[in-house]
Amino acid sequence: MSTILVTGGAGFIGSNFVRMVLTEQTDCIVVNLDSLTYAGNLENLEGFVDHPNHHFEKGDICDGPLVEKIIDDYSVEAIVNFAAESHVDRSIVDPGIFIQTNVAGTLTLLKAALDKNIKRFIQVSTDEVYGSLGEQGMFTENSRLSPNSPYSASKASADHLVAAFGHTWGLDYNITRCSNNYGQYQFPEKMIPLMINNARNGKALPVYGDGLYVRDWLYVYDHCTAIWKVLRQGKRGHTYNIGGNNEKTNLEVIGLILEKLGKSTDLITFVKDRPGHDRRYAIDSTKAMTELDWKPSVTFEEGIAITIDWYMQNTEWLDHIVSGQYEKYYESMYKDR
Secondary structure (H helix, E strand, O other): OEEEEEEOOOHHHHHHHHHHHHOOOOOOOEEEEEEEOOOOOOOOOOHOOOOOOOOEEEOOOOOHHHHHHHHHHOOOOOOEOOOOOOOOHHHOOHHHHHHHHHHHHHHHHHHHHHHHOEEEEEEEEEEEHHHOOOHHHOOHHHOOOOOOHHHHHHHHHHHHHHHHHHHHHHHOEEEEEEEEEOOOOOOOOHHHHHHHHHHHHHEEEEEEOOOOOEEEEHHHHHHHHHHHHHHHOOOOOOOOEOOOEEEEHHHHHHHHHHHHHOHHHHHHEEOOOOOOOOOOOOOOHHHHHHOOOOOOOHHHHHHHHHHHHHHHHHHHHHHHHHHOOOHHHHHHHOOOO
């Protein structure tokens, strides 16, 4: 039975990955390290916290002694690093914490992985490290890194560190770069759950600029299955782009949400654009699809319907998440726009 350390396993993508592994891979033990900051929530793992193959450890990936102790105590064989500060808006307000977690934290994990002879290190990254695209073309694994926000710069820095540990010391690693994820348990500072929550409550839907920014949307379960494929089948030292083949403008996505909820487009409120907003992302997943025999399981229209239904059936979770500190953050982000 193999044992993997999943960092950030109580966050959005991490918790979905933990749920998937515990459900579908009965021969795998998951050690889940999460510091439970605002976006890390054990409620995301309801029904799985006490699973016999799940061991939760509260702590920071920057804590080297703790990371090494966990690796020793559980005989960890591989590390899948989801732990990250991930919201671009927050990185503009406070870039320091992004450098601390995303760069210094990754470095701590890498040093522990090397010292403890970890067999495989998976760095979960983002297509935002590539920068912005024009109207044509797609990001490939060979695209030049050109990050435009403190968040994407911190992720690009972490990616370079991972590759450097592979080149210099022979660490067996893979880097995955995904497009925009959506699905269950996403913290409602991100666009889709924010719009669902506001629409269900009849509140204004704040849309940056002209609303025509284009993103490729990836259902979170499909992202998780791709990461598992990379962990088990990825070629040593290779990077894999993971996308949903679903390019949509923000207004198109919001329109689908409003239509599904039976709400008026009058709720859309255009607000001042955020600084340095990348116009378009599009990701080429050919390598993952051909080398790993992976493909998305749902279209965007199918995935967004599943997602909306989940949020509407889990309003208690959603109401709990958006209380307290989140409300203060929300007001600070949009009050002057």
